[in-house]
Amino acid sequence: MIKNDAWIHTMAEGGMIAPFEPALVRRMDLQGTNVPVISYGLSSFGYDIRLSPKEFRIFRHIPGTVIDPKHFNPDNLEPSQLRTDENGSYFILPAHSYGLGVALERLAIPDNITTICIGKSTYARCGIIANLTPAEAGWRGYLTLEFSNSSSADCRIYANEGVVQLLFLEGDPCQVSYETRRGKYQDQVEMVTLAKV
Numbered sequence: 696m697i698k699n700d701a702w703i704h705t706m707a708e709g710g711m712i713a714p715f716e717p718a719l720v721r722r723m724d725l726q727g728t729n730v731p732v733i734s735y736g737l738s739s740f741g742y743d744i745r746l747s748p749k750e751f752r753i754f755r756h757i758p759g760t761v762i763d764p765k766h767f768n769p770d771n772l773e774p775s776q777l778r779t780d781e782n783g784s785y786f787i788l789p790a791h792s793y794g795l796g797v798a799l800e801r802l803a804i805p806d807n808i809t810t811i812c813i814g815k816s817t818y819a820r821c822g823i824i825a826n827l828t829p830a831e832a833g834w835r836g837y838l839t840l841e842f843s844n845s846s847s848a849d850c851r852i853y854a855n856e857g858v859v860q861l862l863f864l865e866g867d868p869c870q871v872s873y874e875t876r877r878g879k880y881q882d883q884v885e886m887v888t889l890a891k892v
């Protein structure tokens with residue numbers, strides 16, 4: 696069953712989501728002015744996490760090479776610069792490109808929960824597709840987040856504001872969690888983690 700706001704609140708206070716906002720945040724103070732933000736925090740049946748300002752990287756083509764998930768070449772990912780103006784801090788994801796960011800919140804997924812990461816409507820309306828991915832039972836760390844700009848226009852991706860929504864699905868306790876099978880992406884830090892084997 697999908698878990699509700701009351702459950703997410705209780706679990707977050709026990710360390711499932713940190714930092715945690717117990718209500719949806721729609722405005723914040725920026726350079727002394729109260730401005731609207733892309734919402735983050737607790738919603739009815741999910742939690743909207745923020746994009747970290749620490750790192751965002753964009754794929755680039757290197758002539759004569761292909762990306763190999765078994766031997767990922769970091770040169771294929773170019774660091775993007777964080778910019779700031781009166782609307783907030785943001786990275787630019789160019790038209791028809793793919794970028795990787797990292798969550799601002801650290802997660803600790805319980806052993807009986809699978810978490811699904813889905814896009815936010817505001818970004819969807821701008822042509823941004825958040826790659827649909829699970830965070831597994833027993834996984835801990837900062838999610839690496841993947842975005843495609845499917846439109847023909849460059850788009851801002853705001854840091855420190857909501858960027859994807861997490862849904863929490865409860866099942867019977869699993870026999871082998873991400874922790875017990877010693878998954879390779881366990882305890883990710885707040886930096887983009889590249890594909891590895």
Ligand SMILES: Nc1ccn([C@H]2C[C@H](O)[C@@H](COP(=O)(O)OP(=O)(O)OP(=O)(O)O)O2)c(=O)n1
Pocket residue numbers: 812828829830831832834837838839840841873878879880883891892
């Ligand atoms: N947007 C996401 C989604 C998930 N994860 C983390 C949490 C997941 O529990 C973990 C998934 O790791 P796996 O080792 O299961 O990944 P794969 O199934 O892709 O591994 P493999 O290449 O071995 O098949 O990655 C992440 O950092 N960012």
